[in-house]
Amino acid sequence: MDSKFVNACRKVGSFVWTGVKRNYDNLDDNIAKHLGENNDETVEIHLSKMFSEVFKRHTQDEADKLFIVGTKTTTPSLKKVSSRPVKPWFFSRIFLVLAISFSMLMLLLYLFKSDKAIPGMIFIGSLAVPFSLLMMFFEINVYQNISILQLLTTFLVGGIMSLLVTMTLYLALPIKTSVSIENALLVGFVEEVAKALVIILFINRYRVNYIFNGVLIGAAIGAGFSVFESSGYVSEYGLFTIFTRSFQAFGTHTIWAAIVGGAVILGKTRKKPFTIVNFFTNPRFDVFLLLVIALHTFWDWDIPNSTMWVSLGQELIDVVIGWFTITILIDAGLREVKTLQGQIITNKKASRRIIKRLKSN
Incomplete structure (x- = not known):
């Protein structure tokens, strides 16, 4: 009986996996269509291609060009922005x-038994994954309209500010030390809302209007939050914590905040600030x-009587969903570029027609 059940499960699993393989490449694009602005062109994103430049040789000049962006003289015009699939690579070197x-x-x-290395281990260990992810999103920002100075300011000031807002909200809410589903939900709500408020502040301050901009600013604040929070956990729970927190950072605060940053752009009117009305009434923002x-709640929730493998399974599910959402936003971002560039072409054609009519009259 058990063997029949196992075989049945295998068949069901094989059937489901076959469907996923067939439809995954188009799934993120189909979702992104509903986030874009009436652009029906297909935008293909394959993770294997997205990171295909990581293992190739690149020159020093190529690396330097990545950082000379965001100024009045180095920000490209919209018609020169690339809408081709993004292929970041420099983040891997960092x-x-x-x-x-x-x-x-x-x-x-x-x-050498040198205790003086401990502060450095805490800082570098906390920094490695979040900051590398941040630089990946910096490369993905095809508009190249955010400078490295703005990015580092957002990373440091925004990261600390989000912690300050978090602690302020904690004072007002009854957070307990237990890891029940209720407490996990409360922690997830407080920390994500706190980061969202700071992300909105910086997006409005920089007056950015594109999905990739929002994703980058969100990632910067999430990375800062992750670095300073991890450092604090090490001082509380010991040096070994840095190893687990470093690997876990691949799918936590930096990714979650990047998603919220993209959602802020989706939830506001273009060239206008994100308002309190948008926060509570725009489904594009609220759903994300x-x-x-x-995701934060599920990550923190300690399922009663569960094993280590169950906890690892929770984290894996969280990471997959988080990164899949990131691919949707990248897809929507590339669609946005094509749509805006198409509007420029349409507007030019319309202007030419008007000029011809005026001349003929």
Whole structure:
């Protein structure tokens, strides 16, 4: 009886997986269509292609060009912005440098018994994954209209500010030390709303209007939040915490805040600030915010009587959903570029027609 049940489960699993394989490549694009502005062109995103440049050789000049952006003279016009599939690569070099630095600090601590390496391990360990992800989103911002100075300011000031807002909200709400579903939901709500408020503040301050801009600003604030929170956890629970927190950062605050940042752009009127009315009434924003709160809740929830494998399964599900949502926003961002560039062409054609009519009259 057990073997029949197992075989039946395998058949069902195989059937489901076949359907997923057939439809995944178009699923994110179909969802992104409903977020865009009436652009029916297909935008293909394949993760294997997206990261295809990571293992290729790149020159120093290519790396330098990535950072000379965001100024009046280096921000390209909209018609020159690329709508081709994004292929970030430099973030992997940053991660490699930080990983090597962390390894050398470990040698100082464990080989030479130097306790002076501990602060460096805490900082570099907390920084490695979130900051590398942040640089990935910096590369993905095809508009190149946010400078490295703005990015670092947002990362530091925005990250700390989001922690301050979080602690302020914690004072007003009855947070307990238990890991029940109710408490996990409360923590997820407080932290994600706090980050969302700071993201909205920075997006309005910088007056940005594109999905990729929102994703980048959100990622910067989420990365800052992650770095400072992880450092605090190490001081509270010990140095080993840095290893688990570093790997977990791949699918937590940086990704969640990037999703909210993209949602803020989707939820506001173009070239106008995001308002309190948008916060409570725009479904494009609210759905993504609720999704992020749900992801945070599910991540923090300690299911009663569960094993370590169940907890790892929770984290894996969270990471998959989070990154799938990121691909949807990237897809929607590329669609946005094509739509805006199409509007420029349409407007030019309309202007030419008007001029011809005026001349003929």
